[in-house]
Amino acid sequence: MNRKERRAAEKQRGASAGSANAPAFAAGIGIADLAAEASRLRTIGRIHEAQAICRDILAREPDHVQSLNLLGLIAQAAGDHRAAAKLFAKAIAADEVNAACHYNAGNSYQALGQRSKAAAHFSKALALGMEDKALAFILQSPVIAGYVGRIASKWPLAITAAELFGGESIAPLAKDLFLRCAMEATTLPSMQLELLLGHARAELLRLAGTPGKDRAAPDDDIVGFACALARQCFISEYAYAQTTAESGDADALRDRLLQNLASGATITPLALSVVAAYVPLHTLPTAETLLRRDWPASVAGLLRVQLREPLEEASDRAHIAALTPIEDSVSVQVMHQYQENPYPRWTINPLTAFAADQARGKIAPTAERQAELEILIAGCGTGSHAIQIAQVYPNARLLAVDISLTSLAYARRKTRELGLRNIDYAQADILELGTIGRSFDHIESVGVLHHLAEPTAGWRVLVSLLRPGGKMRIGLYSELARRVIVEARARIAARGYRATADDIRRCRQDIIREAEHWPMLIGARDFYSISGCRDLLFNVMEHRLTIPEIAAFLNDNGLSFQGFEPFDDPTVHEKFRKQFSGAADEANLEQWHRFEVDHPETFWDMYVFMAGKSAR
CATH class of the missing domain: 1.25.40.10 (Tetratricopeptide repeat domain)
Structure with a gap:
């Protein structure tokens, strides 16, 4: 060429x-x-x-x-x-x-x-x-970053609405559609954002509480933002702080709404949504009559979450079977806690993310997952866990039990909405499950056993229900990882805080004011809702275990350790292999104990692991 x-x-x-x-x-x-x-x-x-x-x-x-x-x-x-x-x-x-x-x-x-x-x-x-x-x-939004910066410049002193929002009030904030969608969908675990949204709520209260013929009706963005904020407050169970004056103004607006409700007078979308940002609508007398009125789509969505769904759950409670008695004194106290504060109050449909994982091949339909298994979810809470397991094992039959009827009612409603038919819900105490005359191929109990009077007693009951060759997935608190929780609980007891919503709010504000001392708490998602904070810091019963104690139980009860779940931090496994060089064995609990001593934050959430029962 x-x-x-x-x-x-x-x-x-x-x-x-x-x-x-x-x-x-x-x-x-x-x-x-x-x-x-x-x-x-x-x-x-x-x-x-x-x-x-x-x-x-x-x-x-x-x-x-x-x-x-x-x-x-x-x-x-x-x-x-x-x-x-x-x-x-x-x-x-x-x-x-x-x-x-x-x-x-x-x-x-x-x-x-x-x-x-x-x-x-x-x-x-x-x-x-x-x-x-x-x-x-x-938080990357320039508008929101600007507000957060203004709050920080005055912290810990109070900032006025004029200093924070200026002459535009909350209009720039209200235009942020992603913020609104996120507020409707999930807990937003940020101290900075909570402070900002608390100020926004107070500003909305001011706007709603000063009616007049000359005042222009708020635009759709303001109403949409107010509805989204009310839904966020409902998700967090009204964890935000409020001043005495603000509480008085909120009570006055609620009373005016109740008067208008009783008389049939007009109720503005803004007034309704602002009241809903301070108190759940389903707790108001005759609130169900709100459903007979015509509302914009944003208000209809708010009414669905704060009124229709809670009314449906209240009806469901009467139809939940009691599988065992609940007689243990600690079990009764735990039941009351989760009746008052069902946990967690999840909102995002887990099946959407599951379908995405399936589409990407992250969840393969293995023979085990397609088998017709009998699965027990011991301590299902509000149902998110059971629903995920029902998808992983679509041909299995699940029995999901919990001690709280309120949690079970939430789980039943969510399961029904998602069209799942392979989960049976029942109220039961794990300590009494040995009386039900059933056995299971697979048992899940994550974040539950450590709230029993004797965790190992409940765990032994579950082992007795596991069929030969079966597997169980267990989640337990770590003694080493939760030292900050022990310290916080001691301080809470010393200051006399009780497990009431008002005291939890006050306690949270103390922790926020001392944020530099409590980075682990401030960074925990559970800190940002009343039920989550009660579960985290005010639980009526909490036990913590060590890896040697877990190893001893497994050995004494004929169970084999099959590995911890993958960690959110991908460097954990790398650090583990590096620490033990060529001898690293991720099935070796003694090595994991030595690793945790050197890295006590590793199991901050909890130990979550699989264990197997011999086939003989």
Whole structure:
């Protein structure tokens, strides 16, 4: 081939590839590596090169999601939201369970003023697993970061509404659709955001409490924000602090609403939603008559959560079977706690994320998972755990028991809404389950046994119900990891706080004021709801165990340790292998004990592990 022919061939290759990066394909560089390079180039500002690589990839693989998403982000950054929305839509068509693409699409649709589409994509992103990342995205908003900074500049002194919101009141905050969707969907575990939303609630109270003919009706964003905030307050069980004056104003607004309810007078959406941000609507006399009125969609959603669903759960309680008596004195006290504060009050449908994991091959339909097993969920709480297990084992029959009727009613409603039919719920004390005359292939009891008077007594009952060759998944508190909880509980006792909602609120504010001393508590999701905080710091009974104690129980009861669950922190296993070099054995509890002594935060949530029973 002469020089002219070579130049012509090179020109042809360049034209067919569409960029100077085309030879990378010929060199054997895979699409995944090229996509990673495009992402890196975008990050360092080499936008045109990143675009060229993405277009090369799409010329060969038109539905390559990462490239479509990256081009969408580039268009978004340039302000071309129409082009961005089209690219994100194409990416979602190729991978409809991609949370990031839904979130990005939501941002572009919001910029285009298509707010219903934006909200739908934001809600989908949250349901697909963005729940844990939501807080970071919210706090990155320049508007919210500005508010948080103003609060911090005055902390621990109070900041006035004028200093915080200025002449615009909460209008800029109310326009944040992702914040609104997140408030409706999940607990937002952030001290900074809680302080901001507490101030926003007080400002809404001021707006709702000063009616007048000359006052303009609030726009849809303000009402939508107020409804979303009321739903967040309901999820957190009204954990936010409030001043004495604020409480008085909230009581006055509630009384006015009750008068209007009794007389049939007009009730404004703003007044209703603000009252619901201070007190759950289902606790108000004759509140069910609110359901007979016409309301905007945001208010209808609020009424569903705070009124329809609680009324349905109250009806359900009468239909839950009592499988065993509840006579142990500690069991009775624990029952009362979770009757008053069912835990956790989850809202996001776990089946959406499960379907996404299945689509990505993270949950394979193995023979064991397809088997017709008998499974016991001992201590099912509000049902999220049982529902997830029912999906993992679709052909299994589950018996899910709990000591709290309130929790069980919540679980039954959620299960019915999701259309699951392989779970039976019943009230029972684990200590009495030996009397039911049944055995199981698989038993789950996570976060339950340590609330019994004698955890090992309850655990032995479960072992007696496990069939030969069966497995059990157990979750127990760690003595080493929960030292900060022991310290906090001692301080709570010394200060005389009781396990009432008012005292839990006051205690939380003490902890927030001393945040630098309690980083583990401030960072715990359970800290941000009354039921979660009561479970975390005010539980009527809490035992903590060590790994040697767990090992001794397993040995004494014929169980084999089959490994801890994967950790959220991927470095744990790396550190473990490094500590024991070539001798590391993740089935060795003695090694795990030595590791935990050196890294006591490892099992902060709890020990969660599988154990097996011999087939003989």
